[in-house]
Amino acid sequence: MVTTSETPTGLSPTSPSGLQTRRPTLHDVAARAGVSKSLVSLALQGSPKVAPASREAILAAADELGYRPNRTASSLVRQRTHTIGVHILDLHNPVFAEILDGVQEAVRRNGYSTLLVTGNADPATERTEITRLLESRVEGLVLIAHRLSDEALSAIAREVPTVVVTWRTDGIAGLDSVAGDDVAGARLAVDHLVTLGHSRIAHVSGGDNRIALQRRAGYERAMADHALAPLVVDGAFTEQGGYVGAETAVGAGATALVVANDLAAIGALAALRARGLRVPDDVSVVGYDGMRLLDSLDLTTVAQPLAEMGRVAADLLIKRIDVPDTPSTHRRVETRLVARGSSGMAPTHARGRQAAEPWSSST
Amino acid sequence: MVTTSETPTGLSPTSPSGLQTRRPTLHDVAARAGVSKSLVSLALQGSPKVAPASREAILAAADELGYRPNRTASSLVRQRTHTIGVHILDLHNPVFAEILDGVQEAVRRNGYSTLLVTGNADPATERTEITRLLESRVEGLVLIAHRLSDEALSAIAREVPTVVVTWRTDGIAGLDSVAGDDVAGARLAVDHLVTLGHSRIAHVSGGDNRIALQRRAGYERAMADHALAPLVVDGAFTEQGGYVGAETAVGAGATALVVANDLAAIGALAALRARGLRVPDDVSVVGYDGMRLLDSLDLTTVAQPLAEMGRVAADLLIKRIDVPDTPSTHRRVETRLVARGSSGMAPTHARGRQAAEPWSSST
DNA sequence: ATGAAAGCGCTAACAT
DNA sequence: ATGTTAGCGCTTTCAT
Numbered sequence: 001m002v003t004t005s006e007t008p009t010g011l012s013p014t015s016p017s018g019l020q021t022r023r024p025t026l027h028d029v030a031a032r033a034g035v036s037k038s039l040v041s042l043a044l045q046g047s048p049k050v051a052p053a054s055r056e057a058i059l060a061a062a063d064e065l066g067y068r069p070n071r072t073a074s075s076l077v078r079q080r081t082h083t084i085g086v087h088i089l090d091l092h093n094p095v096f097a098e099i100l101d102g103v104q105e106a107v108r109r110n111g112y113s114t115l116l117v118t119g120n121a122d123p124a125t126e127r128t129e130i131t132r133l134l135e136s137r138v139e140g141l142v143l144i145a146h147r148l149s150d151e152a153l154s155a156i157a158r159e160v161p162t163v164v165v166t167w168r169t170d171g172i173a174g175l176d177s178v179a180g181d182d183v184a185g186a187r188l189a190v191d192h193l194v195t196l197g198h199s200r201i202a203h204v205s206g207g208d209n210r211i212a213l214q215r216r217a218g219y220e221r222a223m224a225d226h227a228l229a230p231l232v233v234d235g236a237f238t239e240q241g242g243y244v245g246a247e248t249a250v251g252a253g254a255t256a257l258v259v260a261n262d263l264a265a266i267g268a269l270a271a272l273r274a275r276g277l278r279v280p281d282d283v284s285v286v287g288y289d290g291m292r293l294l295d296s297l298d299l300t301t302v303a304q305p306l307a308e309m310g311r312v313a314a315d316l317l318i319k320r321i322d323v324p325d326t327p328s329t330h331r332r333v334e335t336r337l338v339a340r341g342s343s344g345m346a347p348t349h350a351r352g353r354q355a356a357e358p359w360s361s362s363t
Numbered sequence: 364m365v366t367t368s369e370t371p372t373g374l375s376p377t378s379p380s381g382l383q384t385r386r387p388t389l390h391d392v393a394a395r396a397g398v399s400k401s402l403v404s405l406a407l408q409g410s411p412k413v414a415p416a417s418r419e420a421i422l423a424a425a426d427e428l429g430y431r432p433n434r435t436a437s438s439l440v441r442q443r444t445h446t447i448g449v450h451i452l453d454l455h456n457p458v459f460a461e462i463l464d465g466v467q468e469a470v471r472r473n474g475y476s477t478l479l480v481t482g483n484a485d486p487a488t489e490r491t492e493i494t495r496l497l498e499s500r501v502e503g504l505v506l507i508a509h510r511l512s513d514e515a516l517s518a519i520a521r522e523v524p525t526v527v528v529t530w531r532t533d534g535i536a537g538l539d540s541v542a543g544d545d546v547a548g549a550r551l552a553v554d555h556l557v558t559l560g561h562s563r564i565a566h567v568s569g570g571d572n573r574i575a576l577q578r579r580a581g582y583e584r585a586m587a588d589h590a591l592a593p594l595v596v597d598g599a600f601t602e603q604g605g606y607v608g609a610e611t612a613v614g615a616g617a618t619a620l621v622v623a624n625d626l627a628a629i630g631a632l633a634a635l636r637a638r639g640l641r642v643p644d645d646v647s648v649v650g651y652d653g654m655r656l657l658d659s660l661d662l663t664t665v666a667q668p669l670a671e672m673g674r675v676a677a678d679l680l681i682k683r684i685d686v687p688d689t690p691s692t693h694r695r696v697e698t699r700l701v702a703r704g705s706s707g708m709a710p711t712h713a714r715g716r717q718a719a720e721p722w723s724s725s726t
Numbered sequence: 727a728t729g730a731a732a733g734c735g736c737t738a739a740c741a742t
Numbered sequence: 743a744t745g746t747t748a749g750c751g752c753t754t755t756c757a758t
Contacts, residue, residue, distance in 0.1 A: 068497055
């Protein structure tokens, strides 16, 4: 065993309390095992051309020193990080966690790991965090929803393979996307309610972001196709938004609510409860997204295969990392209506009403 | 303007599709601006001793090349990452997201950024992910719940300042903790229900992890103090666990449920609904944690100041990063009962019943 | 005000 | 099978 002058004991230096100060490096391990740095490197990577005896000595030395490889150093020289950056719009919406499950599964399966950040739905924070990912040299980027402009997105995609989950993003080189058809999905909700005899079907919107506008458009077209008068009330992709929107909608006489997303639908339910309205006897509610929690809440929803979306996205991304110059692919996932207890027959007094009759607050 | 032989145009090389290949480095920027690497480094850090003219040329060159600093390189030489690693037990439980809010707020306020990982409640994945954080040389570690053994935890805390959120962790050097008092919290729930006239109060447990056992102990002691017969049924910290546990409990005649956490309480609600039992008329339900969603769900709960817990944890951690050799501090946060619509008076036929009367399934 | 040089911890030829 | 060497991209003395 060889000891160096810098660390006479060959043991990692510790402070009086036993906390480590300077972390041991390859050099320390090599000195302690009496071999060269390169051999230690080889041994630690499990190379077969290291003599068993040396390997053992090296492993022992590393263990005794509490050696921990320095990823920043190895990434630097290897010019690879084997890391995928993931940005989540909002950690509070369980929907995104479910998408992330799929992403992680696929990423790990392919031997990468993830760096997770969130902008908390704030555009400035979002940009900062994504910049950090880029500076950390992630090899690909999964955006589980985002608030970037097309230009910003395009610049990012030029820098690193990127995939957007939750809405189709066309016309940007080096960028794939995975999404459901929100127009068709909203139509499913309307059709479902029409089948149940509803005509006063209102839409609680999710604001003016792309997804919300798509869902709104789907609702409007479906209503038109059924020759029904539409009513869109302002909401947001939050419980709060659903609460306020539902109040307005039932105030105007709605017997059914197509709510922009599941979180808002939960808020809508709260508003109806507060008003003493029964679900689905007085008012039916349909959400959008299909988060698992809704099963427990007995809420009808337009469901998307969330984990699968994440998986598909990560797979596309990794394919693009391997072959960067590939035309963009846009995957559409299947959207379906999951009927649960929050949607039921229209109240008898409201049924068979003149279809396109104007809305009024007197039901 | 100077051009180098490697990049004759001074522009970053791009593939036919316009995607970047080799990323520009300081060297490229320096060449394009006609100055040395060191000056570029200084300029980019905003050093005042760079001549305005040079600074401008450098900034322009960097911009034109789409230069992006390489964090791995700078971390390596600076021997600092300014990064805090955060491990979240389970991203699906919104409770953790709320704690994370506080962590991020404090971390950013102190000029650090976070690296977020999750083990999905799987111990093996958890260890792998935490190892990655260590290899990435995070300067501190926030564990928002974890499944590590005391030995593993102790080894980690020796390596890097660490703080555990959600339960008190004593006797480990270099480790702080932030938690509520789960025994006292469970007692609040029992007291609340007793005040409402309940005596057949069952506990749907959260399994055999530390938190669940504490809450269970609190329930048992409180029941004993009220001279009531306890009934603990097996559950888990999931909707599923709450569902199953609630079924058993009401089968045994419970009129009130103290459920191990909010997620399980939501599951319990679903079970009661499926049985046609009304809440709170037939059965009262109290959750634990205080996640925001419960407000919409009108669920009574034992609430903890989640974001604050995260904030306090991050602040403790950063203090420890600055002064590593500090005795451990353990912060206790206040726990309080938030009464909502899921808890109400005991059904009349069940009230005033012999307190310690044995449980039976006939109510 | 600017540049040259050394080196952070590691890997990967290339020798031997 | 093992050691030597030359960097990866960056920061930071230390000269000038």
